[in-house]
Amino acid sequence: METPTNPTAIQHRIREGLSRIAMVMRADDWNRAKLAGINPTQLSILELLEGRKGGLSVKDIALHLAVSQPTATDSIGALERKGYVEKRQTANDRRGVSVGLTSEGVAALRAGGTVEGDAEQATGVLDGQEQEELLLTLVKMIRTLQEREAIPIQRMCASCRYFAPFVHTDAARPHHCNFVDAAFGQRELRIDCRDHETADPAIRAATWNAFVEG
Structure with a gap:
């Protein structure tokens, strides 16, 4: 038991x-x-x-x-x-x-898409920090599944050639998107971005290392 x-x-x-x-x-x-x-x-x-x-x-x-x-x-x-x-x-x-x-x-x-589902409402119960941590956790899990080829490459910031992690000193907006030439924060990380362009494997790996090392 x-x-x-x-x-x-x-x-x-x-x-x-x-x-x-x-x-x-x-x-x-x-x-x-x-x-x-x-x-x-x-x-x-x-x-x-x-x-x-x-x-x-x-x-x-x-x-x-x-x-x-x-x-x-x-x-x-x-x-x-x-x-x-x-x-x-x-x-x-x-x-x-x-x-x-x-x-x-x-x-x-x-x-x-006009109705908010129960799953989305459940995430609303989490406070801002919890939502951010959950988003980061999901990014890490999805990236692992990608690298194991369990799923195709997703249109995430972490696999995009325009993503430059932790290049700014502003803790609230440490990342940079070279597509729109703008800084952004952890909460703005995308899981599926229309402007995504997949980086080659070597750049993806280097970008990911910079992202997780912070």
Whole structure:
């Protein structure tokens, strides 16, 4: 019998906690998808395509969402029939096709984002410092998953060629974004940025070391 003096490994208990939050987030996704008149997988595709002017291939969409290509193809087909996405010929390969978001798709995405979900409300209970620490923890976990190739490279500050960590003496705004040429703080770290450009592996590693060493 498990007791407070003989608990399971802390990693296991953290995973249990994250799984409970994931259940709520799935319910939130269903509610948001209903407002947009689609299902959660289709909503995830619209979110993934937002800000990607060149679109993504079906293969890349399946990879990012961790679904099979047939599943991605079916969902993309449903979105295409609704007019939310369109297939385009890639600029450097006439045989290549990318999937891009339409203006109708953007409108559907906005409709689904009008309600704050339970998971977001739960983060509102945390004070500012706790929110910042949680964000940093998530960045570290996502970066680990990226390096293990469990997930594709995400559009985070930590993997972006424009990110320069801890180059300013201002403790409130120590980082610099070379894309907009502006300083910013820990709370402004992005998990998914439209302007992201993936740095090469050597620069990513050096940037990450500078970030964690502070």
